[in-house]
Amino acid sequence: METYNNIVLERLPRHLKRYVVAQRYERYTALDQALWRYVMRQNYSFLKDVAYYPYIPGLKKAGLSIAKIPDLQQMNDSLKLIGWGAVTVDGFIPPAAFMEFQAHRVLVIAADIRQLEHIEYTPAPDIIHESSGHAPIIGEPDYASYLQYFGEIGTKALSSGKDFELYEAIRHLSILKENPTTTQAELSAAEEYLQIVQDNMGAPSEMALLSRLHWWTVEYGLIGNLKDPKIYGAGLLSSIGESASCMREDVPKLPYDLKAIDYAYDITKPQPQLFVTPDFEHLKLVLDQFADTMAFSVGGKQSLDKAVDCRAICTAVYSSGLQVSGIFKEANADVNLSYLQTEGGTALAFGGKQLEGHGIDYHSEGFGSPIGQLRGADHNLEDFDEATFLDYGIVLGKECVLRFDSGIIVEGIVQRVLRQFDKIVLISFTSCEVYRNNREEIYFKPEWGTYDMAVGSEIVSVFAGAADKDAFEPIEEQLDQTLTPLPNEKEDVKLIGIHALIRELREQEFDQILWFDSFDRLSDECIDHWLALVELYEIAWANKEHGLAIKAESKLLKIVSLYPTVKKLVGDGIRVAKEESLNNH
Structure with missing residues (x-):
């Protein structure tokens, strides 16, 4: 991956680098350059009066100009001076990856540029939207801080299977709209399918609700007062059509608060209303209000239930600090959370670093462990000292029986006790059986091998993705070219x-x-x-x-x-x- 001598890009984790493609500047035609120039001239003509941030100084600070499509080297030469970077990707990337780039202070820029017939607005990501929309305001420190913070929160948001289905439907429709060979029948079928998906989403996930806050701020936000607001949202800054129409009186301007999560949006249509924030600091306050309700903040059974519904890689954090990353499934029907269970490749980590020997190859068939206190204990197992260990018979090489308040029993030979920063995080057993209700519920059998029991009285946090993504995710071959077609007609x-x-x-x-x-x-x-x-x-x-x-x-x-x-x-x-x-x- 080209890092353009920008330390911000050099520090990107490996699992993000796979989304980066070469810009290949020579692929932009004279017509592409004319498209860029026209849109930018129109933007400046209108936005110089209604944009929040001085447009031309902002462009220069980001390494952009009105005259020509930006070169990623020039952009990075400028952005690194304010602690940011920019990379090109091939159109849509998963929302979680987009958020994580943002958390690392990296602007994700689609390498493609819109077609002439979509010069006013394109539903697909393109270099006009991503660079001329987002980049000019990055020089505003309070906004840049909000953008990075949003990425950090968004990286943790739990999605749903329906979210992925919607993402793929929107992505497919956007690609068809930008492809000059698309037939009307193909377009109609894609639009019909998208409508079906949208009509059957069910209750919105954390990521869906957070995406609404992102849309009404980062993409379509206004700032100032309701009577005379200014534009700062990238979707408006890069749309020569909607940047003008959105300021009409018939487009309602609402005060921005947490109620914005109740307003869904359609990426393919002009927005029916917009939200106005008094300042950028207010954006962070609203984001904090929402973050306080998210699974990574709340923990407990309700958060793990969200991870089960997610059907994707998530991480549950025990009170000891142990992090379990995998696809979670329903372990039992308890009202209280007493057992955690994953299926398929699972990894254990602490502090975001995978524990040695506890990757997805070792836990290839899943991982399960009790949650809660031992019966009769006056403090949590993760805080036991050596004397208390002896009281409960937890001695290396000796058989031990641990009875939890939930009724779960673990009995086996203690093989290893793992500590991290004075916390006991993992106890491994051989010849182990884990059960409840006189063995009516069996969680682990001796013939299955070593039983690694996570230690923790409760689940304090649940978030999307793996704790150590670079160790968990197989790194696919890096893409090396964009899919931008060369003109052939x-x-x-x-x-x-x-x-x-x-x-x-x-x-x-x-x-x-x-x-x-x-x-x-x-x-x-x-x-x-x-x-x-x-x-x-x-x-x-x-x-x-x-x-x-x-x-x-x-x-x-x-x-x-x-x-x-x-x-x-x-x-x-x-x-x-x-x-x-x-x-x-």
Whole structure:
């Protein structure tokens, strides 16, 4: 993985590096560059008055410019000065991974750029949204602190199987919308499936609720007062359509508080309402309120039940500090939590580091252990001293019988006692049997091998993912290329060539022959030619060639008459060209 001489990226854990792909800057065409330039010029024209953070200084601080698509090396050269970094990924990545990158102060940027027909808004991640939306405000310390803190909380949030199903449905639909070869039938089928999934989500998980807070702040947040708020959300900062429409009075502006978790969102549509925070510190207060209700804060049976429902890798933390990572399943029907059980590969850790010899290969068929106090004990087993050990017959090489308040009995030969920071975290037995109710409930049999009993009176925390992800997760082969398709249609190649001529025209002293060379290749009956004509209009106007500007405008008006959907885009392009020319003279 390329780290761009940025220590922030060098410190990324291995399991995150597998999502990183090379940017391959040479794959961006002249048309891609024109798309970027148009959106950024429109953004600046509008956002200079309504964005919370000074837009141009923010862009420069993040290593961005209006003129061209950002280069990851330049971005990292700038971002590392404020303790951040940036990497490119191939479109969507799992929400948990996205949150963890954020916790490590790394901006995740989709390497792709939107198509011309989606220039105002794209449901798929792209480099315009990820860089021009998120990066310019990173220089605001309070916001950057909130973004990192949100990542830390989000990394711990428990998801559900339905969340993954929804993520895949949205991802599939977004990819189809950005693929020029997608048929209407394919699109309709994907939209119908997404609707079915959305209508059958059930109660939202922690991650689903947290995603709503992320959406209404990081992506679509407003700041200030309800009467005259400013934009700071990346989704608005990078959308030339919604950044303007969202400020209309008919879009309700609500005070931001924890009630925002009650508002679901649709990534494919404009937002029906927005939330306004008085300052960035308030965002952290609301996030803390929600975090206090999460399984990692609450612990206990209700939190472990969430992990069971999750059906994905989670970690339960005993009061001793021992961390058990695996897929949890229902162990018994007790009202109180008395036994923990996983299935499949499970790992034990302490302080986020896997215990030697206790990885998923060793605990390949799952892990189970009692939770609670020993019968008659006046303090917890994890705090026993040597004298109390002797009182309970816990002696290396000797047979021992441990009776828990829950009725669970562990009897076997003590093989090993593991301590961590004066806490007993694990006792291993041979020839061991674990049972309850006169062996009506059997948890472990002697012929199964060594029984490793976790020690802890309660489960104090439950969170998503493994405690030691690098040790737990098999590291897949690192992706080395983006999936961005190269242009192969004849008309696409032709249009890219025209934009390359226009870019050459822009970067040198004005040449009327070169201007006409580009102009004559453009048709007033082709909708895809509007952007090139706007650029030619802008160049003519900037060079006071008003006669040429009129020629370009004439073709543009013909395109607008045939394709009214681009009327606003064309009008905005002409307006910005005139404004810039007047400001420069």
